[in-house]
Every structure is written in structure tokens, then in C-alpha cells.
Amino acid sequence: MDVTATQLLHLRPRELTSAVLCAVIFRQFSATIRVQKEHVGVPNLERIILAALDIGRRKGFHSTTTRDLAEASGLSMGAIYNYVDSKETLLRMILAGVDYAVEQAIVPFDKGEQDDPTLRLHGLIRRHIEVSDILQRWFAFAFLEIKSFDKVARDSVLQSELRNERLMADAIAEGIARGIFIDLPPMRLAAMIMPLLQDWYIKRWKFRQRDMTSVAYVEAVINFVDRAIARPM
Amino acid sequence: MDVTATQLLHLRPRELTSAVLCAVIFRQFSATIRVQKEHVGVPNLERIILAALDIGRRKGFHSTTTRDLAEASGLSMGAIYNYVDSKETLLRMILAGVDYAVEQAIVPFDKGEQDDPTLRLHGLIRRHIEVSDILQRWFAFAFLEIKSFDKVARDSVLQSELRNERLMADAIAEGIARGIFIDLPPMRLAAMIMPLLQDWYIKRWKFRQRDMTSVAYVEAVINFVDRAIARPM
DNA sequence: GATGAAAGTGAGCGAGCGCTCAGTTTTTTT
């Protein structure tokens, strides 16, 4: 996995696995990680982060102890501190992973890639749901643990949400200009689509219970939104 | 405030203040609360709960220490334990308050009160946003701290969400039967309205930043939903 | 397979946590 190359190519949602994210994090945090070899460090870092996401989902990050992480990851407490110099850093790593995924999968899908506003909006919706489906625990963690972050990290999550909203608002504005969408403030319409996208990783319990797949959900959201923003005849 | 009477009358959203909820909680938890006089106990209980909601919003409930609560509420640590025999009980009290508010303001608004499906759906949306506007911190706490609850409490929150969805789905089903709404599974449509309602108390920072009032949000959601579920011509 | 480097181990530390209780203050009753 050559990270330099992927940064130029932009990864598609399906290529953004936890392993890929952990490789990126391993490099990005090399200053604080004491382990040097990637072939050892990346799989172990992934064990630690997946354990943190898994336990954090059930108990919350603050209730997740380093002893929990050691047991769940199969590493000793001392080994964990070769990768993460504090729980705070672990939080930042996970956040960096989510940032990277959004940067790779959603942001590049702008006007250059697709001119038609309806298709562009559909693409943004589809990519958001697809990437958050694969990285469900990462996205849910960032959303639900936002209170645990410091101000800088918290703002970066909120800015990321606003940027995604703005990408959708751009497509909607274009559709309004072409007379195919209803003439309402684009940011306001985009703000009503965002929670529908986030619901896919926040309410997983509900969708699983109803045997809904991500593909079916993408379709349902797109149809719902299409009707809501279509210009009335 | 006579609770027996209000349980028969059903309170409207605007009457469901934190003070009212704390009075109800004070009675409901009289077995574990050592303070007996309501005129002393209810205001103090409210100080404790509002402190827990306020600190919990910023740091999360698990990072909220009993010393934090003592300082913020103006009571000593010992006094707090006259009201709450453990942090776990405090969690249950807040949840009981939210349950009561939903029970009072949203659930009674069913077919008996309003026959027209469109108006019934509008009423459910409006009441949900209104009550969660007044009790914003309570609702946000229940949503974001759901992981901190035990299984029984967690299930009760999820069941409450499903019940609210079902109320909306009933109105939608009626509208479909009358040929005025699009013929799609009512529960699926209701599931796409729910996150729009929850967004009002989860993303308060965003709406405040945009100077949006709850009245304007109610209108925006109603219009958005109306277009999305209207039967195509 | 010897040797130095890299990585892993887990008992133990200081700090801070939830919670208690013997004593004090305030309120109510008479």
C-alpha cells in the first residue's frame, strides 16, 4: 500500500478499509509511535484501534480502560504505550483516520467530476453512505465521542460536517440555477440531508433489525431527497 | 404543581419545564431520595440534574465527577448523596424525565385528537421539536449518553424512538390509504423523518450559528417532509 | 547461531475517583 500514490489517486469508498486507515495513521503519527517497522506496527496499531472502537461503542471512550484495550487487543499494557503515548493521542488517531477517509472518498467528488447537479448530489449521498458503511465504527465513534475531544479536534469534526454540507449545497444551488430544484436556501436544504446520511452509522441497530442494506438505504435517501428538493410543477 | 392532575390532562410542550420534570422525578424516586420535603428537595434536585446535564454536555457523563457536581450545584458532596444514591441513579432520573416529557407531549397526539393525516403528522413533528427545544439538554443527554445506560434503560430509549416513529407511520399510512401520500412503506418514511427531529437538539450549535429559531425549523421540516411524502401527480 | 536492536511484559506508582459517616447546622414542632 503506497500512501503517496493513493493520495494522488483518491481512494474509492470500498478501498478505504480499517487496515488502510491504520497504515496512514502509522505514518502520520510516526513521531509519537516508538515502533518502527510497518509490518509489525500497522497490524498491532489496527488491533489497538479496533479494540478501542469496539469497547468504546459499548461503554464510551472514557469508560474504556487501558486494561480493557490490552485484553481486547492481545497486547500488554506496556506494548500499547509503544504505539499510543496517551489515551488522548488514541482519540486523535481515530479522528485523523476519519478525516482521511472523508478527504479521500467524499471531498474529491465535486463539480470537476460530475457536472449534472442531480447526479452530483446522488454521488455525494452514495459515497457518504458507502464510506460510512465500511467504516461504521469509526464514523459513529467520531460522532458520539465528539465531547471527549479537545477544542481543536472538536472544531475539525464540525468543520468537516459543514464542508460536506457545502458540497451538497453547491450541487443544489446549481440545480436551482438550472430551474430543476425548488428555490430554497441551498445550505438549509443540505442541512436536512446531512442527518439522513449520519443516521446510517448512528442507528445501525434499527436498520439491521429491519434487514436494510446500505444499497437499499442509499436508494431510499436519494428518492426521498429527490422528491423533497424537486421544483414543484 | 399537582402531578396527579397533570397526568390526566397531558401537559403541552411549553409546560414541560425542567422544574416540572424534577418535581415528577422527586416523587418517582422517593424511595431512594433521603430528603423528604418537596419545597427543599425539588429545587436542590433540579440544581443537581441541571449541573449534570451542563457538565455532561461538555465532558460526557462518565467524566463528570461527583466533585464537579458539588461545585456546580452549590451543594456538598454529602448532600448530593441525599438525593442520588449513585451516579447510575442520576442517569436513570434524567432518563425518567425525558420519558415523562415524551409521554406527556407527543404520545397523546394520536388519531383521537386529530383525524386529518397531514395535520396529525405536522402536529407530531411540531410537538417533538417544541418539547425537545425546551428540554434540549435533557434530550441531547439521553441521545448521546445512551451508551452509559444499562441494557434496560438503553432499550427503553430505543423503544421510545420506535414508538414515536410508529405514531408518525400511522399518520402516514392513513394518508397513503386516502391517496394523498406516496405509496411507500410508512415505517421507512417515518424513519427518515426521525433524524430531522433529533437534529434540532443534537446540532444546536449549527442552528444557533445560523440564527434559526425552533419555529422556523418546524416549518422547514414540515415543508421538506410534505414534498417528500406527497403523492406524485 | 551469535549479537545487537527492536519490541513486548506486567507489577507497581501516584493521582483521582465514587461514596461514606460522625459531626454540625438549619428547620420544624411544641
Place this chain on the structure above:
DNA sequence: AAAAAAACTGAGCGCTCGCTCACTTTCATC
């Protein structure tokens, strides 16, 4: 205003937490 009841106080207890480090094991290189 004295007596009894109700409510409040905060230092301190036992425990668990995040984190460390002297030591052991594993790996890479020749």
C-alpha cells in the same frame, strides 16, 4: 426558646485509573 427532626458538611476510605520502567523475549543481520 427548648427539643426533635431534617438536612448539610467535607475529610477520609478503599479502589481503580492512566501510565512507567527494569527486565525479558523476539527479530534482523552477518
